[in-house]
Amino acid sequence: MKFLAPLTLLFMLTFSVINGQVGINTTTPNASSILDISASDKGLLIPRIALIGLNDTTTILNPVESLLVYNTTSNSEITPGFYFWNGSQWTEFSSNASGGGSSDPHKWTLQGNELTANDFIGSTNWSALTFKVNNQKIASFHPNGGLLLGLGAASNVNNAIAIGTNASATTNESIALGYSTIASGYRSTAIGYNAQATTNNYSLALGANAVASGLNSAVFGNSSTASGQNATAVGYGANATNANTIILGNSISDITNWNATKVGIGTNTPSEKLEVKGNVKIDGILKITDGTQGNGKVLTSDANGNASWQEVSGEQKIFAEMNANSTSSLSQYNPINFGNTVITQGINTSSNGFQVVQSGVYRVTYAISVSKANGSDTNVKFYLAKGWGSSNAVQGSAGYGFVGNGDTTTITVTKYVQLNAYDQLYVFSDASNNAISILPDGTYFNIELVD
Structure with missing residues (x-):
């Protein structure tokens, strides 16, 4: 029995049991612990187990609740890491660090995720879903149909859409698409850099710096405007200020400046403000004021078909x-x-x-x-x-x-x-x-x- 003496001495030097507490490498285990392990250059090595899956009960028979292991295998259900038995399956300890696929059904990884038909990103209550970048709102989805996307964008919660930096759709069912676009009229639409469909309802502005401010007005073209009710402006710089008018092109007349504005019907190479390939029917009075008109004059043509007003001759x-x-x-x-x-x-x-x-x-x-x-x-x-x-x-x-x-x-x-x-x-x-x-x-x- 002499060999028991060294073993007893070693146990006394390594373990200290005080009031039912166990200390390893310490003689003063913490009073709140059942086991206190102290070391400066060693760690606790948890058993390394090759689990088959989350519901594996064959690798470790009859696992007891809270049993802790380190899994070493990887498959569609499970990846290497610490797992504990929760009474019905193995559950991975959650971590804030990014990594590969995870068995935690509530974890979203940066490397992609396997989804089911019932998985979704969003909320489960009647509140807007908001996304931020650098702690600034960059996107929001409201259950009433409101949508905004872009830094500084703002949209009405009732089916309004604002997309683009500083885009603003502030009235019901309005749409603003583009940098600094504004759609402030009811059911108005603004599309393009700094386009504005403002003030009145049902206005449409399409084009950079286009402005539609009249009721039911429409603008198509860069820097064009329509302020008259039911007015339409088409083309660069077109300006429709009177009600119920359609303006095509701007007022530039010098052919060296933007090559003037021309409209072709039946031709793709118009040489004048309006060129029509085909017959024209006018049910009313035709008024031609070119500066040559006058009382008693008649309309005549030169060899090229250019008409002008002329005095009535003796013939x-x-x-x-x-x-x-x-x-x-x-x-x-x-x-x-x-x-x-x-x-x-x-x-x-x-x-x-x-x-x-x-x-x-x-x-x-x-x-x-x-x-x-x-x-x-x-x-x-x-x-x-x-x-x-x-x-x-x-x-x-x-x-x-x-x-x-x-x-x-x-x-x-x-x-x-x-x-x-x-x-x-x-x-x-x-x-x-x-x-x-x-x-x-x-x-x-x-x-x-x-x-």
């Missing part, structure tokens, strides 16, 4: 003449029927009158030859009218004549009349008389522009 006189082609009776309700157009140039004619297409002073002459077959003698009167009936009579245009039974007489009147474009001119009688006949030979009506 371009405006006149017309008609004469009667049948015998008729007097009627105060209808103009004299001449029936036959002898000649016309620049004047529209009908069976009983003229229509001028150019304003000016006209010399008008009418002659009416009449005869009477029966009844008493009578006076007859004729006059010019700018329209239907005596209410439109031309002052000073009346002609009178006396006609007896079997007599024939001719009343002739010449008058200068100021007419506007598209005025009509007729000859009327002041009374109806079936006994008086208008004779075709000697009955005529002519007109000529003199100024």
Whole structure:
């Protein structure tokens, strides 16, 4: 039994047991510990076990809860590290250090993760999900549909979207995309560097520095603006300030400056502000103001098709003449029927009158030859009218004549009349008389522009 003495001495030198506490390499184990190991150049070596998986109960039979091991294997469920048995499976000690895949279902690794259909990143309550960079908000997703992405970006929580540094979509359902874009009108949209869809609802600004501030206004192009209600501006520098207008291009006219602004319809190489390849229909008045326009001028063309207003030359006189082609009776309700157009140039004619297409002073002459077959003698009167009936009579245009039974007489009147474009001119009688006949030979009506 002599060999027991050295062993007993060694145990007494190594272990110290005080009040049920065990100290290794210390004679004063901490009062709060059951085991106190002290060392300056050694560590505690936990058993190294090659676990098969998180639910492995064969490598260590019947593991007890809180059993600690160091796993040495790696597979889809488990990686090397410290694990403890939680009563139903092996659980890895969590760590803040980045590493490979992890068996902890709540751990997200930098090297990628194996997900299931139920995995997600986000919140489980009705609050916005926010992301930060350098402790500054850079993204936020609100459950009401609001979205912002970018430093300094701001969006309304109700379905508004702001993407880009300092982008701002502050009203419901507005959209701002780009650096410093602003969409402050209800359901407004701003896209492009510093684009602004502001103040009024439903505005759209598309392009760098584009500004749409009118209600329902739209802007397409760099530095273009639309401030009028329902106005649209298209192209660089276009400016639509009036309501219900569409402006194409800016006001630059010098071809050396940005090569001017041109619109082509049916052609991709327009040479003028507007060039149309094909026919053009205008249902209304065509107004051409090039500086050459003037009263009484006519539109002419040169050899290249360039139109301009020109004075009417001697070869371009405006006149017309008609004469009667049948015998008729007097009627105060209808103009004299001449029936036959002898000649016309620049004047529209009908069976009983003229229509001028150019304003000016006209010399008008009418002659009416009449005869009477029966009844008493009578006076007859004729006059010019700018329209239907005596209410439109031309002052000073009346002609009178006396006609007896079997007599024939001719009343002739010449008058200068100021007419506007598209005025009509007729000859009327002041009374109806079936006994008086208008004779075709000697009955005529002519007109000529003199100024």
